[in-house]
Amino acid sequence: xxxxxxxFWAGDQRALARAISVIENNDAGRDELLAAxxxxxxxxxxxxxxxxxxxxxxxxxxxxxxxWRSGGDRVAVVAVDPSSPFTGGAILGDRIRMQDHSExxxxxxxxxxxxxxxxxxxxxxKDVVRTMDAFGFGLVMVExxxxxxxxxxxxxxxxxxxxVLTPGAGDGIQTIKAGIMEIADVFAVNKCDLAGADxxxxxxxxxxxxxxxxxxxxxxxxxxxxxxxQGVTELAExxxxxxxxxxxxxxxxxxxxxxxxxxxxxxxNYRWRCLVDxxxxxxxxxxxxLARVADRELDPYTAATAILAEVxxxxxx
Amino acid sequence: xxxxxxxFWAGDQRALARAISVIENNDAGRDELLAAxxxxxxxxxxxxxxxxxxxxxxxxxxxxxxxWRSGGDRVAVVAVDPSSPFTGGAILGDRIRMQDHSExxxxxxxxxxxxxxxxxxxxxxKDVVRTMDAFGFGLVMVExxxxxxxxxxxxxxxxxxxxVLTPGAGDGIQTIKAGIMEIADVFAVNKCDLAGADxxxxxxxxxxxxxxxxxxxxxxxxxxxxxxxQGVTELAExxxxxxxxxxxxxxxxxxxxxxxxxxxxxxxNYRWRCLVDxxxxxxxxxxxxLARVADRELDPYTAATAILAEVxxxxxx
Numbered sequence: 001x002x003x004x005x006x007x008f009w010a011g012d013q014r015a016l017a018r019a020i021s022v023i024e025n026n027d028a029g030r031d032e033l034l035a036a037x038x039x040x041x042x043x044x045x046x047x048x049x050x051x052x053x054x055x056x057x058x059x060x061x062x063x064x065x066x067x068w069r070s071g072g073d074r075v076a077v078v079a080v081d082p083s084s085p086f087t088g089g090a091i092l093g094d095r096i097r098m099q100d101h102s103e104x105x106x107x108x109x110x111x112x113x114x115x116x117x118x119x120x121x122x123x124x125x126k127d128v129v130r131t132m133d134a135f136g137f138g139l140v141m142v143e144x145x146x147x148x149x150x151x152x153x154x155x156x157x158x159x160x161x162x163x164v165l166t167p168g169a170g171d172g173i174q175t176i177k178a179g180i181m182e183i184a185d186v187f188a189v190n191k192c193d194l195a196g197a198d199x200x201x202x203x204x205x206x207x208x209x210x211x212x213x214x215x216x217x218x219x220x221x222x223x224x225x226x227x228x229x230q231g232v233t234e235l236a237e238x239x240x241x242x243x244x245x246x247x248x249x250x251x252x253x254x255x256x257x258x259x260x261x262x263x264x265x266x267x268x269n270y271r272w273r274c275l276v277d278x279x280x281x282x283x284x285x286x287x288x289x290l291a292r293v294a295d296r297e298l299d300p301y302t303a304a305t306a307i308l309a310e311v312x313x314x315x316x317x
Numbered sequence: 318x319x320x321x322x323x324x325f326w327a328g329d330q331r332a333l334a335r336a337i338s339v340i341e342n343n344d345a346g347r348d349e350l351l352a353a354x355x356x357x358x359x360x361x362x363x364x365x366x367x368x369x370x371x372x373x374x375x376x377x378x379x380x381x382x383x384x385w386r387s388g389g390d391r392v393a394v395v396a397v398d399p400s401s402p403f404t405g406g407a408i409l410g411d412r413i414r415m416q417d418h419s420e421x422x423x424x425x426x427x428x429x430x431x432x433x434x435x436x437x438x439x440x441x442x443k444d445v446v447r448t449m450d451a452f453g454f455g456l457v458m459v460e461x462x463x464x465x466x467x468x469x470x471x472x473x474x475x476x477x478x479x480x481v482l483t484p485g486a487g488d489g490i491q492t493i494k495a496g497i498m499e500i501a502d503v504f505a506v507n508k509c510d511l512a513g514a515d516x517x518x519x520x521x522x523x524x525x526x527x528x529x530x531x532x533x534x535x536x537x538x539x540x541x542x543x544x545x546x547q548g549v550t551e552l553a554e555x556x557x558x559x560x561x562x563x564x565x566x567x568x569x570x571x572x573x574x575x576x577x578x579x580x581x582x583x584x585x586n587y588r589w590r591c592l593v594d595x596x597x598x599x600x601x602x603x604x605x606x607l608a609r610v611a612d613r614e615l616d617p618y619t620a621a622t623a624i625l626a627e628v629x630x631x632x633x634x
Contacts, residue, residue, distance in 0.1 A: 031618050038616030149466055257611035264610050265593065267621035268628070272589050276582065293581050294574035299355030301348050304584035311585070312632035315625060 001029040005036060008135065013108060016135050020110060023127050034127060037134035042256070044133040045243060048158025049143045050151050050180070055164040056190040059226035060235075061143050065107060067236040073138035074106040078128055080142065081113055082121055082150040108132065122153035123270065126263060129157050155183050156259070159252060160242045162186045162235075165204070167196030181207065184219050185242050188235055192223035217245055272315075279311050286310050318346040322353060325452065330425060333452050337427060340444050351444060354451035359573070361450040362560060365475025366460045367468050367497070372481040373507040376543035377552075378460050382424060384553040390455035391423040395445055397459065398430055399438055399467040425449065439470035440587065443580060446474050472500050473576070476569060477559045479503045479552075482521070484513030498524065501536050502559050505552055509540035534562055589628075596628050603627050 004022075007015035019037075023030050047064075049057050058079070065075050110132075112125060125142065132140045142158055144151040155161050163184040189201050204221045220238050224231035246252040279286040286307045292298040321339075324332035336354075340347050364381075366374050375396070382392050427449075429442060442459065449457045459475055461468040472478050480501040506518050521538045537555050541548035563569040596603040603624045609615040 035616040035618050038618065039613070042613055260610050260613075260617060261607045264607055264617045264620045264624065267617055268593060268624050269586070269590060271621060271625055272629075273586060276585060290578045290581055293577050296356070296359055296577075299352040300577060300581045300584055301352050301355065303581045304588060307581065307585050308588055308632060312589075312629040315629035 001032060004029075005033070011136070016108065016131070017110075020128055020131055023131060024112075024124055034130070037131050041130045041133035044137055044140050046129060046133070046157055046159045047139060047141045047239060048155045048161040049141060049164060050155055050161065050183075051164030051190075052166070053145050055166045056226045057143050057145070057164050060162075060164060060188065060190060060224065060232075061141055063226050063229060063232045064141065064236055064239075067232060068139050069107065074108075074136065076108040076132040076135075076137040076140045077110070078125060078132070078140065078142045079109070079111045080121060080125055080144045080151075080154055081111070082145070082154075108135075108137070120153075120270075121150060122156065123266065125154050126157050152180075152183060159246060159255070160185045160239055162188050162239065164188045164190050165200060166191045167194045167200045185217065186219055186235070186238050187221040189221060189223045190226055192225050192231060193228070197223060216249060216251075217242065272311075275311050275315050276307070279307070279314065318349060321346075322350070328453070333425065333448065334427075337445055337448055340448060341429075341441055351447070354448050358447045358450035361454055361457050363446060363450075363474055363476045364456060364458045364556060365472045365478040366458065366481060367472055367478065367500075368481030368507075369483070370462050372483045373543045374460050374462070374481050377479075377481060377505065377507060377541065377549075378458055380543050380546060380549045381458065381553055381556075384549060385456050386424065391425075391453065393425040393449040393452070393454040393457045394427070395442060395449070395457065395459045396426070396428045397438060397442055397461045397468075397471055398428070399462070399471075425452075425454070437470075437587075438467060439473065440583065442471050443474050469497075469500060476563060476572070477502045477556055479505050479556065481505045481507050482517060483508045484511045484517045502534065503552070503555050504536055504538040506538060506540045507543055509542050509548060510545070514540060533566060533568075534559065589632075592628050592632050593624070596624070596631065 004015055004018060008019055019033055021027070022033060049061060051057050061077055061079075065077065068075050110128060112121065112128065129140050129142060142154065144154050161183045163180055163186070165187060167189070187204050189197055189204070191197065192201075201221050201223055208218060208221075220241075222231060222235045222238050224235050226232070243252075246255070276286070280290065281287075289298065289303040289306055293300050293303045321332055321335060325336055336350055338344070339350060366378060368374050378394055378396075382394065385392050427445060429438065429445065446457050446459060459471065461471050478500045480497055480503070482504060484506070504521050506514055506521070508514065509518075518538050518540055525535060525538075537558075539548060539552045539555050541552050543549070560569075563572070593603070597607065598604075606615065606620040606623055610617050610620045
């Protein structure tokens with residue numbers, strides 16, 4: 001473990017990949033690694049990209065990676081797909097789409113699926129992002145497929161959230177979820193050369209007009225084409241502007257503090273549920289109380305009181 | 318409290334309304350009431366209705382109430398609207414739409430909104446349904462507006478779930494959520510006299526053909542018109558068939574047992590979170606640990622371990 005950490009701090013990407021695997025698989029040394037990384041992390045800017053499947057997020061990530069690499073930043077990408085069972089190193093799809101950067105030692109790509117996600121995918125994503133942060137990337141991009149609750153939770157890790165929309169892909173203003181509108185710091189209207197792109201830009205602007213005014217930052221709407229590269233520089237500049245806004249307003253520091261606090265409580269509650277589960281795996285006690293409730297011999301509230309005392313009594317000692 | 322229970326068991330509807338208020342407002346005696354009701358409950362059949370706003374769920378509930386009342390059953394209705402801040406007795410809207418039954422002492426209607434929902438609306442809905450169950454209604458109908466996660470959770474209380482769709486209301490097959498398809502035991506295509514109703518029925522049937530075969534029960538698709546009453550008898554009969562299927566297959570007993578067990582764990586975890594919150598309200602201890610994490614003096618995992626021990630140590634004594 002000391003050897004792994006040593007190689008990690010020396011900047012060995014294989015040590016980074018190994019550390020991520022240890023964390024994801026809950027192998028021995030996981031907590032030690034995470035504690036070490038937590039103390040180091042907090043320097044990296046975290047950019048989230050989300051949107052419907054087929055919106056072109058991956059291609060945009062590829063383009064943005066190019067922009068930041070040419071600026072000298074080391075970039076890491078976490079591609080999260082809650083519907084995929086695959087977790088691990090860069091899968092074939094990543095290699096193909098990230099071919100511009102596959103030979104670049106300063107770019108690191110990791111795919112995450114629903115498998116091997118101890119405590120939920122959002123939880124694992126946070127741990128992986130923290131590991132990349134500690135490793136010293138200037139920028140970590142988190143890309144998620146889809147716009148459900150899982151993706152909203154994942155986006156909670158990001159300092160800036162880009163929502164990617166496309167014309168004619170069911171991304172009409174009626175179908176945009178309320179939750180998505182609230183987390184967007186920047187809108188990217190991709191495939192901006194397609195018919196309907198201008199209209200979509202206008203619709204999003206109108207929706208922003210109607211929405212409750214958020215003081216300080218109105219999410220800009222940037223037409224872009226990941227295919228041709230049109231608008232990519234403007235998108236990167238807009239993201240940079242949001243970054244500067246968050247820094248100068250104090251929001252970056254405040255939101256990161258709140259996020260860290262929330263994360264501690266998530267871990268507390270997750271561990272609590274694990275303790276409950278492990279008591280239920282044993283015969284007698286909590287397990288028997290549950291059976292008696294199912295048999296309607298005991299009411300749920302009395303059983304809950306007894307189980308809480310049992311699990312807490314065990315955890316508190 | 319003894320007096321309230323006495324009147325409740327004697328069948329006094331004002332005592333029922335009062336008991337529900339005590340439970341919703343977390344007034345003194347709440348746990349005692351819920352424990353008493355839990356021991357009695359388990360006789361009532363629970364029917365859930367969900368679907369998009371404007372699908373005509375309320376009118377269908379009204380029609381179905383008529384069917385069951387004419388069969389001699391006492392019926393209770395819980396109308397849950399997560400977007401409404403109102404909770405309480407039958408509100409004006411209910412009185413208007415349920416005018417056929419407003420003079421009927423054997424029909425009881427309760428509206429629930431997001432206010433006064435200790436531990437979440439799904440949690441409160443379960444408690445209110447259990448109270449109605451203990452009171453002795455033959456059937457409790459739970460109606461929810463919308464099709465989000467909150468509504469899916471609420472529908473988890475039902476023995477039979479009816480999903481209400483309408484033609485031309487954005488209920489095209491593309492927009493039906495995956496979660497909704499999985500919880501549906503019966504589909505009601507309301508406003509079946511409108512253009513597109515036949516097509517919608519066909520689309521749902523095709524989707525059921527494509528879906529993974531659930532052994533034993535294929536959700537029937539019933540065209541219905543709440544306005545004219547067409548198809549309402551068929552819908553009630555289909556629900557009855559599903560009820561008989563669940564009873565004879567043993568699924569009713571099994572699912573209710575699982576639901577009770579899950580409910581105990583929900584209560585355990587909810588109370589745990591309340592304990593954590595109450596520790597955080599005090600100075601020092603857990604609260605200070607959180608602040609140190611936010612200051613990056615301490616990593617989240619070490620803090621979580623300490624907070625867990627602190628809260629559990631306090632709860633276990």
